[in-house]
Amino acid sequence: MSEPMLSPTPDLSSVTAKNIAALRQSRKMTQLELGEALSYSDKAVSKWERGESVPDAYVLCALSRIFGVSVDWILTPHEGEPPAPADNVTRRHTVTTLLAFFGVYAAVTAAFVILATLGIYLWQMFVYAVPVSLIVLLVFNTLWGRRGRNFLLVGLLLATLLLSAYIALLPRNLWMLFLLAAPGELIVWLSHFLRRK
DSSP states (O other): OOOOOOOOOOOHHHHHHHHHHHHHHHTTOOHHHHHHHHTSOHHHHHHHHHTSOOOOHHHHHHHHHHHTOOHHHHHSOOOSSOOOOOHHHHHHHHHHHHHHHHHHHHHHHHHHHHHHHTTOOOTHHHHHHHHHHHHHHHHHHHHHSOGGGHHHHHHHHHHHHHHHHHHHTGGGOOGGGGGGHHHHHHHHHHHHHHHHO
């Protein structure tokens, strides 16, 4: 009895390279953005896409989460366009981000109400919640969003931190604190520009 003839399979590294490149391009990501999302360099992504190396199991799992496909999809040959990201994955990320963002304000409101019942009115807590909520957005955008937006969030964070410091030190009339905003925002913008290049 003869054994069944198996059809030849394409080289794993070239199949994986083609699939990673197709997924990345379909999501309009640069190699740098994908590398940042995986905590790898753009050079590593370039090697994977040229078929010079195959990502390890950890990276394959991370790629499957980022692109919303199975690890099997990344490792097997396909014809046509890669699948669109699953709406439920994107929706789940958005809902989780919004829950965390508004959770900050819910916690601050609860603390304000509790203190108000004790006769302590700290309206400044709502001002301090703004930079905290921006930090939450920054973390979730780094995990699931487009990292290119992080410079905008960092710029807003810097401005709200200065505003919070000003309000915390209000009786001291430190309006000159806002003079730090211009060079700080310029540094954030330039660092983003250099990183993109």
